[in-house]
Amino acid sequence: MTLNGNQPVAVQADQVWFSYRNHDWVLKNISLSIPPGKHTVIMGPSGSGKTTLLRVLAGIMKPGKGHVAVFGQSTYELEPRELSSLVGYIPQQLGLVRNLTALENVLMGSLGRLFDVKTLLGLFPRAESERAREALDMMGIAHKAAEPVFCLSGGERQRVAIARTLLQHPRVVLADEFASDLDLALASEILARIRRAAEQENITFIMNMHRIGLARQFGDEVLALRDGEIVPGFIGNEILETAQAEAGQ
Ligand SMILES: Nc1ncnc2c1ncn2[C@@H]1O[C@H](COP(=O)(O)OP(=O)(O)O)[C@@H](O)[C@H]1O
Ligand SMILES: [Mg+2]
Structure with a gap:
């Protein structure tokens, strides 16, 4: 699948409809x-369908109508291991294992690639452990590698979740309400680190967010979702200006 005939498209959705039940379209x-x-931010009020859209784009849920492709592949038709090498999905609750250390959680990101008896027993190749430490370092949390996740703060856990996703080596990462509950300075630092990591690893990021200042910092593009639809005329950075004008800023 290509853009302008020769540039590949990272994520493409064509006339996607989704309902949880009875054609009640979300x-x-x-x-x-x-x-x-390119980094895309999806903004919209609570209940507008942001999480649903992210899960459909990530291939976790199949659209009722329409088509989704990541680098030309229909995500919901892939085997779980193929999907995890293409797409990383970070749920709002992060999905970390509380009793394992930060480093162990990060290593779990590589399970899809290295899946065998040794890794099942927790015996990861040394190179992989080094990569996990590097990913933690990139996110500014290497000093807590040996701490169990239940001892970490919300922001620290988010750093670990990103590091774990980096070990998956996906081409696209989708993160739901990431950095939403952190204070602005902390959220801003984490997002800056994510941008650097994404550039280094050549990853396309899509994030749901509801804070305009952060969306502006992180998003090359901001999409506005309202009641399950992309609001026409609000695609791109215009949504920021309009929302700020409405807020009287
Ligand atoms: N598992 C589900 N079953 C039925 N309805 C759901 C489910 N998850 C979400 N919805 C509904 O879909 C709509 C969009 O939800 P969601 O995608 O979570 O929005 P957002 O992330 O923007 O808050 C809401 O009306 C919500 O109630
Ligand atoms: Mg949501």
Whole structure:
């Protein structure tokens, strides 16, 4: 699948509809096209369908109508291991294992690639452990590598979740309400680190967010979702200006 005939598209949605039941559509005719390396923020009120859209784009849920592709592949048709090498999904609750250390959680990100008896027993190749430490370092949390996750703060856990996803070596990462509950300075630092890591690893990021200042910092593109639809005329950075004008800033 290509953009302008020769540039590949990282994430493409064509006329996507989704309902949890009875054709009660939560996503309505969503079409989008995200080029590789661009970071997209999806903004919208609570209940507008942000989480649903992210899960459908990540291949976790199949659209009722329409089509989703990541680098030209229909995500919901892939085997779980193929999917995890293409797409990393970070749920709002992060999905970390509380009793394992930060480093162990990060190493779990590589299970999809290295899956065998040794890794099942927790015996990861040394190179992989080094990579896990590097990922923690990139996120500024290497000094807590040996701490169990239940001892870490919310921001520290988010750093670990990103590091774990980096070990998966996905081409696209989707993160739900990431950095939403952190104070602005902390959220801003973590997002800056994510941008650096994404550039280094050549990852395309899509994030749901509800804070405009952060969206502006992180997003090359901001999509506005309202009642399951992308609001026409609000695609791009215009949503920021409009929302700020409405807030009287
Ligand atoms: N598992 C589910 N079953 C049925 N309805 C759901 C489910 N998850 C979400 N919804 C509904 O879908 C709509 C969009 O939800 P969601 O995608 O979570 O929105 P957002 O992330 O923007 O808050 C809401 O009306 C919500 O109640
Ligand atoms: Mg949500």
